[in-house]
Amino acid sequence: MASHNGDDMPPPSPPAAAEVVVVMVPFVAHGHLNQLFHLSRLISTNNIPVHFVSTTTHIRQLRSRHHDSSPLSAVHFHQFPTPPFTSPPANPSNRFPSHLQPAFESTLHLRQPVADLILSLSTTARRIAVVHDFLMSYVVQDVKTIPNAETYIFNPLSAFDSFWRTWEKQGRPFPVDPEMLKRIPSDEGTFSPEFVDFVNFQYPHVGSHVGELFDSSRVIEGEYLEYLEREELSDKKKIWAVMQSSHTHKSVVTVSENKNRHNCLQWLDLQPANSVIYVSFGTTTTFSNEQIKELAIGLERSQQRFIWVARAADIGDVFGGDAKIADLPVGYEERVEGRGLVVRGWAPQVEILAHSATGGFMSHCGWNSTTESISLGVPIATWPMHSDQPRNAFLITYVLRIGLMVNDWEHRDELVSSAVVEDVIRRLINSREGEEIQKTATALADTIRRSVAEGGECRKETESFISYISRQG
Template sequence: MAVEAQELHVVFFPFLSHGHMIPTLHIARLFAARDNVKATIITTPLNMATFTKPNENSTETGAPIINIQVFKFPAKEAGLPDGCENPDQLSGPGMIKNFFKATEMLNEQLEQYLEKIRPDCLVADMFYPWATKCTSKFNIPRLVFHGFSCFSLCAQEVIRLHEPYNNVSSDDELFVLPSIPHEIQLTRLQIPEALRIEEESFLKSTINRVIESEVESYGVIVNSFYELEPDYAEFFTNELGRKAWNIGPVSVTNKSPDVKAIDKHECLKWLNSKKPNSVIYICFGSTARSIDPQLHEIAMGLESSGKQFIWVVRNKSNSNEEGKNEEVWLPPGFEQRTEGKGLIIRGWAPQVSILEHEAIGAFVTHCGWNSTLEGITAGVPMVTWPMFAEQFYNEKLVTEILKIGVPVGVKKWSMMPSVEDMIKGEAVEMALREIMDGKEVEEMRNRANKLKEMAWKAVEEGGSSYSDLSALINELRNYQSDQL
């Protein structure tokens, strides 16, 4: 008679922003859905609702329940406003250093928790480089979660190792990324400024600490699937020497149980009246900042293109005079002229449900990896509009390697948009026309649909991502039994 495997307890510690917490929740649920695996997520009081709500739904649907451990967040001690527990609440990039300082102060609580609970593994976010030392004290394997694609992880590392930007004489001269399987070119302006300046900076030292802790860790969990970027899954492991498991796309098997409420969303009813592939969806994620003149140019480009659209505009409630604010960023009479043709959603939108709707023909995205992967999983071609983080690398993956997108033409990496670097309405119009009516649109749609099929197969039993997760769980079980 087979002996039942001992329970495996895996603890997840996401960075406290929406784009990191949601995929971590999805990963925790994938682990918890396996036999004899217990999953716990560490969070803070004001971020707890992100995890408790799905748990409430799980009790109704029979989905796995995730345990929640709450740590006190030292906002005041780090010089942050009281009650600030999420970088989305910061007034500007100047406060990000304080936020990181606060997260590092969680070190002591983590150590106490690990010593008391002794879990079998800690999956900690890339932005907690100090977590590797914490786990090593108790001989607990630490896995890193970046939330990046394999291609971005490889691009970031070859740029850090080889500094190819030193081989060009100006900021807008192209350089080739060395060693990697494809010939990919970037300019100095498209990589973080902190990487290309001589002096040490907060961002530069953070990136170096992240890489060092990753090298010392047990390995890396990647929210991607082998068939999407096989050359880079291989390069990351074989050339860069990292242990990695591709277990994505993690959102596919983690559909929100609250589908009925989403189905009633006004925009989905509106989409039901549209022809297949006739509507453009525009959304720049939860953290990207937009300035009024840029939004105005997007509106002008949209109107000139004559295309139907759903446009999600976030972070526009900074002014109390909301009516006055609208007049600034929208051309006068824009909504009246585009009535029936376009829909502006202010705030949250059910992005996955929108992208999966047959009426959506293209996705204008900031190239954050969560959004990019949702576009790929829905089989939708993209207009790429990167802003910061690793988004310029994701643009290259989408437009030049996968060939399922067109760039709008962003030239500069920046967390704070400026009028000087704005994309004009004409460029927006041109990209929209190309993605909807261009010569290569059919080939692009075919490629996007093939990737969609591969994504769904990867997470099914026997698929590459399902098997990678099984292999990881078995490895952790063996590690656990070796310690007994």
């Protein structure tokens, strides 16, 4: 049975006969959940009821990681149980988070409850727009049998990576820049064999969708979105770039302004502008003890200020037990005290990136982290792990030129030495090269800010999508 809100308050009731209702069906990896959650809030500001559907565990996980006060009166949460599964520990020898595969497989059980929910909503709405992660195509396959419902695929990866994968899959149907083709990282090893099977399992259920949405902007990836729109690749499907626009301004906060904020934000308040490198590798990365040691030493020897989120990778059920936390060298936190801050739990990433003291981001280059950093003008030290991350890193360093490479994909299985970590941090935070990268990143962020403002290109794209799902006939 669906639970709407997961708390004691009764759920807000949707209108008796809504014109248009949106149903969001995200994949359960945190980055994927996060993207459709933000899109839900964006759509709900247009007075369109949004129904957000996932497993009981992952709705709880999502809500526990979002503590802002944004109004959610038009977003209705539906959480469905799935059969129990075992969450194996993360394996540092696997770059891809294969330990999450049982959680991924558990989503297949959502097919019937999701179909029942959409069918129920369709009796009172003129149209149901089902926006689903590509990886939930199997789950939403029954929507095509509901006359007033239509599906839209949400692509959580960058358009840059999506283009290259699609172009290869379709047999390279048109020529592209040969220099780019020579330099772009291979997709070899970006997914585990089991995950490739899971992806391939979705393909037979794709094809009836109206169009695709990307959490992106034409300001960042316009050329590649245009490639994806070409008939050879799009099959005349519509494409919208609906980048989330809620965080596009750096903040300047005084110490006295808010004592209740996360301790890392209060620590940042005391640091000079653009002086701190933020180090975080997302929710799925697991490093070996040897690599953790090299990273720790590199940060220490760089003599630069830093915040390091040294948390363990998510397991299939983040409430199911304590995951192993990284072991740091003995006495490390005492030695870096005042200059470095180690955070071992969940950290407010957007607020950290938006802080005026943050001058760089050492990142795995997941697309959530990448767009947050780009839109806030924070240069990136790239260290990709899997999925679209190697090509996102290439986009950052080679195409957009707003970052430096820590480790490229060709050398992904090699230990990254403390000397490399030290060198990249110093170059990014404290060099003329870093200053030029910062100028480029700031200029791009300014362009994005204008694009999401009223009348801007990105705002118009979102309005186009809202207009399309609200169309008559």
